[in-house]
Amino acid sequence: MQLFDTHCHLDVAAFDADRREVLQASRAAGVADLLIPAVQRSTWPALLAFCANDTHLHPALGMHPVYLERHQPSDVRALSDAVATARPVAIGEIGLDWHIESLDRERQQRLLEDQLAIAEAYALPVVLHVRKAHDAILNTLKRFRLNGGFCHAFNGSIDQAHRYLAMGFRLGFGGMLTFERSRHLRRLAVELPLDAIVLETDAPDMTVASHRFERNSPAYLPEVLHSLAQLRELPAEEVAEHTSANARKVLDLASESAE
Ligand SMILES: [Zn+2]
Numbered sequence: 001m002q003l004f005d006t007h008c009h010l011d012v013a014a015f016d017a018d019r020r021e022v023l024q025a026s027r028a029a030g031v032a033d034l035l036i037p038a039v040q041r042s043t044w045p046a047l048l049a050f051c052a053n054d055t056h057l058h059p060a061l062g063m064h065p066v067y068l069e070r071h072q073p074s075d076v077r078a079l080s081d082a083v084a085t086a087r088p089v090a091i092g093e094i095g096l097d098w099h100i101e102s103l104d105r106e107r108q109q110r111l112l113e114d115q116l117a118i119a120e121a122y123a124l125p126v127v128l129h130v131r132k133a134h135d136a137i138l139n140t141l142k143r144f145r146l147n148g149g150f151c152h153a154f155n156g157s158i159d160q161a162h163r164y165l166a167m168g169f170r171l172g173f174g175g176m177l178t179f180e181r182s183r184h185l186r187r188l189a190v191e192l193p194l195d196a197i198v199l200e201t202d203a204p205d206m207t208v209a210s211h212r213f214e215r216n217s218p219a220y221l222p223e224v225l226h227s228l229a230q231l232r233e234l235p236a237e238e239v240a241e242h243t244s245a246n247a248r249k250v251l252d253l254a255s256e257s258a259e
Pocket of ligand 1: 007009037093129152202
């Protein structure tokens, strides 16, 4: 089994003590590939260094809307320069967070558009963080010529889902799917075509049911897979293969046979 964790923050301080061990445990659990999106400029060098010697660790560079106060105007130019030299697989994590009311919406919008312009210029997919702002972001995406991407931790409507799909996006499903109370999410996971779905952990956040209140880990991705397979009444192997292929397609990575 070759799983693809399309959203995992393995570079953050929560993994400083055991990053290599977590990676090893993940691989032992069948998680072959990890997409690690950045959240702010100061973390880019370490993230790139961590991914540098491993073709199955995929860095994305960007500025996360939740950390709005940490970003400087000059970071946009720095992002463009870093993308030109480091060639990340995607621009991210970027987006709009309207759930946290203290975050200035206009500034978020500007930061998003500046980064979408970079994604467009370098023909890179984007990794989106969207809370309570799907319609706003969908309307923004329309104004750019983008190569699709991932809408991480998707929990919008079926109509919004199809609008993302029409623009080449795939929707990330993670730990929330393992909780029985996630009724809306579970319905989405069954109603959407399997082509629409990619798996993610969002580690160290949003953990799975069996590790509630603990640090999340990419090694727990199989639990998300098994929830999805069970809900769709399909063999886990088939869901694994399909969702990993979906991720590779978005990132324009060649499909790889098992090593
Ligand atoms: Zn994230």
